[in-house]
Amino acid sequence: MNPDALRGHMDALLLSVLEHQPLHGYAIIEALQERSGGALSVPTGTVYPALRKLERTGLLASEWATVGGRKRRTYRLTDSGRRQLEGERSAWREFTAAIGGVLRPGTGAARPSE
Amino acid sequence: MNPDALRGHMDALLLSVLEHQPLHGYAIIEALQERSGGALSVPTGTVYPALRKLERTGLLASEWATVGGRKRRTYRLTDSGRRQLEGERSAWREFTAAIGGVLRPGTGAARPSE
DNA sequence: TTGTATGCATAGATAGCCTACATATAGAGA
DNA sequence: TCTCTATATGTAGGCTATCTATGCATACAA
Numbered sequence: 001m002n003p004d005a006l007r008g009h010m011d012a013l014l015l016s017v018l019e020h021q022p023l024h025g026y027a028i029i030e031a032l033q034e035r036s037g038g039a040l041s042v043p044t045g046t047v048y049p050a051l052r053k054l055e056r057t058g059l060l061a062s063e064w065a066t067v068g069g070r071k072r073r074t075y076r077l078t079d080s081g082r083r084q085l086e087g088e089r090s091a092w093r094e095f096t097a098a099i100g101g102v103l104r105p106g107t108g109a110a111r112p113s114e
Numbered sequence: 115m116n117p118d119a120l121r122g123h124m125d126a127l128l129l130s131v132l133e134h135q136p137l138h139g140y141a142i143i144e145a146l147q148e149r150s151g152g153a154l155s156v157p158t159g160t161v162y163p164a165l166r167k168l169e170r171t172g173l174l175a176s177e178w179a180t181v182g183g184r185k186r187r188t189y190r191l192t193d194s195g196r197r198q199l200e201g202e203r204s205a206w207r208e209f210t211a212a213i214g215g216v217l218r219p220g221t222g223a224a225r226p227s228e
Numbered sequence: 229t230t231g232t233a234t235g236c237a238t239a240g241a242t243a244g245c246c247t248a249c250a251t252a253t254a255g256a257g258a
Numbered sequence: 259t260c261t262c263t264a265t266a267t268g269t270a271g272g273c274t275a276t277c278t279a280t281g282c283a284t285a286c287a288a
Binding site: 004007024025026027044045048049052068070071072073 | 265266267268269270274275276
Binding site for chain 2: 239245
């Protein structure tokens with residue numbers, strides 16, 4: 001996977017894995033890997049700063065917890081984050097439609113339906 | 115459209131619009147706009163350097179032409195570019211599958227089929 | 229002669245992701 | 259005891275593809 005391809009979609013990914021349950025950073029990375037069928041290996045240096053940014057902007061909230069002697073910062077979606085996730089989903093659909101419309105093999109002309 | 119989202123997909127877009135006919139830069143920009151349903155407005159400062167890079171790497175070839183008193187540099191796919199386009203298409207499918215697998219609304223667990 | 233469309237191009241800024249590194253605990257195995 | 263791996267969080271700095279802003283030039287309409 002071209003690493004640049006993730007650009008601009010990271011927020012959506014993070015919000016999405018937190019939609020139904022709170023998770024800590026390390027578990028988020030594993031969830032991304034699992035839910036993408038192994039295709040996404042997002043490094044910690046990407047995830048942790050991104051999570052902090054999302055908290056700073058009010059889309060996530062976090063609490064510290066100690067589990068098995070290890071400290072975890074567990075993130076959860078805020079209401080604002082939930083709304084944002086919906087927006088990210090529409091943006092994703094529009095994005096794939098736009099790129100897909102160009103990439104779709106065909107005559108070279110626009111083809112509204114396939 | 116979030117401009118960052120294009121990152122890593124520009125080459126695929128350019129190769130794709132040139133698949134069935136050679137075009138010059140300005141026409142490529144219009145083709146992208148049209149085939150994306152108006153969603154893609156790629157600035158000249160993005161397209162022209164990208165085209166030159168693709169020519170430098172052997173995926174495109176170009177010739178100058180004068181039409182109606184205006185000079186155009188017309189680009190066409192090389193064989194290498196044609197092969198590359200196939201690769202870009204698979205990469206796109208894998209990419210959308212990976213992101214889509216995470217973004218898809220659901221239970222929060224991986225769901226192989228919908 | 230002014231504006232708009234066409235047409236190519238470069239310099240420099242932007243910004244999001246990645247690499248590399250630092251730190252720490254738990255537990256397995258030698 | 260020592261080492262290695264997995265777990266867990268975090269920062270600093272680099273990279274680079276794209277964007278912004280700008281420049282130049284021709285054709286044509288108002």
